[in-house]
Amino acid sequence: SSPSPHQDPKIAPADQQRYVLELAWAVLGDELDASHLDRAVRVALPGDASDGSDGPSLAASTTADVLWLVSCEVEMQPERRAKVVDLAKALCDGDDALCAPGLLIERCEGEFLEECGLIPSAVGWKKKEVRINTRLVYTQNKFNLLREESEGYSKLVVALAAFGERGSGDDAAVAGAIRSTQSLIGYFDLDPNRVLDLVFEAYERWPANDGFAELLRLFRTENFAQVLGFKFQCHAKAAAAALAEKEDG
Template identity: 40%
Template sequence: MAPPLQAPEYKHVTEECLREWKSQSAAAFRVPDPVHMARFLYELCWAVVRGDLPPQKCRVALDSVVFVEESRRGEVGSVLADIIAHLGQDVTISGEYRNRLVKMTKSFVELSLIVPRLLQERCEEEFLWEVRVNTRLLYQQTKFNLLREESEGYAKLVTLLCQIGSELACQNSSSVTISIIKSLIGHFDLDPNRVFGIVLECFELYPDNTIFYQLIPLFPKSHAAQILGFKFQYYQRLDVNSTVPPGLFRITALLVKSGLIDLDSVYAHLLPNDDEAFEHYDSFVARRIDEASKIGK
């Protein structure tokens, strides 16, 4: 069990408030005096982290108060995101307290108290990764910014990948690049699948740079095979006269060799299919046998 936390002194989140918010009549309870928004939200988050209040009761708590800055109530999500970012960096919040912090973050998003974009912009990479592992917040977005729309985020992404692709990879550059990519996804609401496609395209240009082996595991393993499969299928279309680029075969082989994708998941997208391949083989063998039988006649 983690040692007790040194939480701030509660001015607004009193024992009476905690008791009322957890009671059956919580919806009817009202805090009598206006409270300062930032201080109240800070204490509320600490109450959840300490285990004094279940995170799902925070909506009831918010409904029970009037802020001194009531005209700024629409900024609650932004203030909560700042508080979570601060708590996420607190090294004393560990063990069960850390678990409660992650669960609280998930609950705030589910209750629509915070939009994921604010967390992605303000929280540290390590904490975002914890939240992503447990709630997939990092890649849950309701509307993605496609290439045909605002392109600034994608332009920054391509520039970044081309810069690091042409350089020698190192551990520091890998961690920095991962952090920047996550920030770009969050700040510009980029479609993670499209981002993954761009990562693979840059890997195709710079297959000797090992940094891509650290970037690709950020995305679901099955997505790599699907995106590569779509690329192969594109060149199989009758209206496409280009042949499959050698680089596409190369990165596919490299990803299979490194265990980042399964051969079977890519094999299904390749031509010819098994029946056509066997038919071609049988025809080839029959033709060669026929040619051999005519020798000397």
């Protein structure tokens, strides 16, 4: 059987990118036709992915990287830039193209892609790229709110109510409440600040139970002011609404 391209490529792996790069510069220098570059790359480089996956072939991936590199290097040279655009169009044209258009879109800059006709607008592409990057990297989803993890918070409310009704002075009950709260936070991945808010609610309901003070030690004290501030705001709004309703009545 014939040897695998991975085992016996005609161009050593360390020289493959340099080989394709030299071919590309030869095309830009009018020393080589784009179709000849296509055939030379197909013959010299493996036709399947370097890691054995279903991804782009090593020949296609290397060529896409070279097109990106050359397009950047000749960015301020209009004539050569136009030749790179023509080369890219030739290499991604047809069903049996060396480089799939999607591969160039993945690797190359927006302005170059627009010149190649692969995207309608580099400006629009950049805006879309920023939006996607922001959504993937910087947007913080509001997980674990009461409505999104109802089972975990329901169990927590039941545990806090049971603890509150037992009264203070029971060390075993305090230890059990601490253990239950920690377990529920960990198992259901509950938001600690939301749990802290519920502990405050329970403490308001059973203020004589000093065990809640021990339970509050689970949480970062620097968050207390913020959580309490929101609670006071809610109480103030409710009081103002009740007063306004009374005056209207």
